[in-house]
Amino acid sequence: MSSKQESNNFIYRSDEELQKLTVGELKPHNAPITLVEYDPHWPKAFEREANRIRSVLGSKALQIEHVGSTSVSGLCAKPIIDMLLVVEDSADELSYVPELEAAGYILRIREPEWFEHRLFKGTDIDINLHVFSVGTPEIDRMLRFRDWLRSNEPDRDKYAQVKQRLAKNKWHHVQHYADAKTSIIQEIMERANANK
DSSP states (O other): OOSSEEETTEEEOOHHHHHHHBSSOOOOOOBOOOOBOOOTTHHHHHHHHHHHHHHHHGGGOOEEEEESGGGSTTOOBOSOEEEEEEESOTTOGGGTHHHHHHTTOEEEEEETTTTTEEEEEOSSSOEEEEEEETTOHHHHHHHHHHHHHHHOHHHHHHHHHHHHHHHTSOBSSHHHHHHHTHHHHHHHHHHHHHTO
């Protein structure tokens, strides 16, 4: 595979680029994406994990939010709970990573160039725990996108249709599927931002 693969006018990150961000081995997906109908148990699963993280980090957990498609009632999603954790400084890994790892969370992504984003996988349920520093603009963007989809049925339906169409493709990495959603997310965010 070439360093960049272009599809639908979108340039996907190469294995080498993704490996640089990945803690541990980068494992290919090489399959379609599994989307399921909204599960009303997802908010309870989020609350359970949020309480666990609060008990581990205490006051270091400045904010914990349910984000992503599993946080939007009626929206199909990968059955993975996306969570947003805000800490004082996500780049200061010694201030929170050891506690999370001791509780069974696994650091999988480190993106210094993208708001010092860190991503952990969960313990006994499938989660993506996104960690950002307080004041990072991405926090507001994630919450605004979630809240807009919760209150705007036409955009929620449009987003679901694009996700379902894309999910049918065979994806070398799940990140490529996520990246392919960029244009629809930007389109919806423009409407959300215009209605602030």
